[in-house]
Amino acid sequence: NPNSDETIVIGSKLFQESYILAHMLSILLEDNGYNTEVEQGLGGTFVNYEALKQGQIDAYVEYSGTAYSQILKKPSPDTWDPQMIYEETKKGLMQEDNVKIANRLGFENAYAIAVDENWAEEHNITKLSQLEGYASNMVIGTDPEFATREDGLPRIKEVYGFEFKDYKQGAPSIMYQSIKNDEVDAISAYTTDTKNEKFGLRVLEDDKGALPPYDAITLMTSDFASSHPDVMDTLGQLNNTIDQETMRNLNYQYDVENKEAKDIARQFLENRGLIE
Ligand code: PBE
Secondary structure, three states: OOOOOOEEEEEOOOOHHHHHHHHHHHHHHHHOOOEEEEEOOOOOHHHHHHHHHOOOOOEEEEEHHHHHHHHOOOOOOOOOOHHHHHHHHHHHHHHHHOEEEEEEEEEEOOEEEEEEHHHHHHOOOOEHHHHOOOHHHOEEEEOOOOOOOOOOHHHHHHHHOOOOOEEEEOOHHHHHHHHHOOOOOEEEEEOOOOHHHHOOEEEOEOOOOOOOOOEEEEEEEHHHHHHOHHHHHHHHOOOOOOOHHHHHHHHHHHHOOOOOHHHHHHHHHHHOOOOO
């Protein structure tokens, strides 16, 4: 039963999806009698992960491939299997850091290289390998992590053998703004972001399979999980409730319809009958 003195703190990363999901966890828990607080836009992967381990936050939504490559630094296999990466991540997080997966939401938000649709059409480019010969003249806009992450530009160089002329880092929304304004030639797009279509981008196929699968998972320390089995049960209700189209639609409501993350999350939970 909920302890009335306690506040469950939920962290989030620096983009709309992470805000929406943090509020979703929060509202669902509040509906079940808990006090919660959302740290909207707390920081990137390591800021959230460290805050979790140190007990400054109690949960946040991570992605399997990010945990696998960036947090656990596990080697890239020849081919990526989402279920295998999920299982390895689950095992690794527990072994390394006593961190547990509270739920797996049901969608993937992958990194993908996107370029201007008209440019791609003109040059007949649909796959990442086809950027060879162009990349050395292109500037890529990235989020604050992709340029240096294990599963980012270094991995693309290793697998495809090419490098971009330069990169410009910025918050995810700035990254999208910069390709819209023609300040960069490509970006490290997020596959659940409908600005890919809105801004006329073409998301290129990772035809050599450089990058991992990125299933959305909620992390929690095992200490917190074992002292709060009821919280685990409640968050378990979100297992497999969000497919990729649904997540894209929730992000669209934020980016295009200018709704608040909190309202989007509440509406979703109501529609699914998960809260009153
Ligand atoms: N991703 C793609 C990144 C941001 C978008 C989900 C792999 C991450 O947060 O790790």
